Amino acid sequence: MIIGGLQKFSLIDYPHKISAIIFTTGCNFRCPYCHNPELVNPKLYPERITEDEVFNFLKNRKEKLDAVVITGGEPTLHKDLYQFISKLKSMG
Incomplete structure (x- = not known):
């Protein structure tokens, strides 16, 4: 999997849980309101x-x-x- 970023700590992205956020690259849409436009085109x-x-x-x-x-x-x-998700789940 192509991973473009890792946020090591968040209290927002998973309500009532301490979480880490994995950002993948690439997207087949070009939404004008995208909050992660730098991840849309992996070449850029x-x-x-x-x-x-x-x-x-x-x-x-x-x-x-x-x-x-x-x-x-x-x-x-x-x-x-x-x-990737299976490996995550196997970690507990």
């Missing part, structure tokens, strides 16, 4: 975070986080989204 936003970096961070924060939110861009464009 070359900075990436590896899956290993994300999982290492989450492993170290497992006892401090209640949830992980995946947003974008458009996460459902990534063919390996299901496997």
Whole structure:
């Protein structure tokens, strides 16, 4: 999965939970009101975070986080989204 960003702490994105936010790149829409336009076209936003970096961070924060939110861009464009979520869930 192409990950364009990681917000390590949020109290807003998952109500009543401490969460981390994973931002995927790429989107098939061009909404004028998009709140993450830099993630829409991955070619214009070359900075990436590896899956290993994300999982290492989450492993170290497992006892401090209640949830992980995946947003974008458009996460459902990534063919390996299901496997990524399965790996997240297996972490507990």
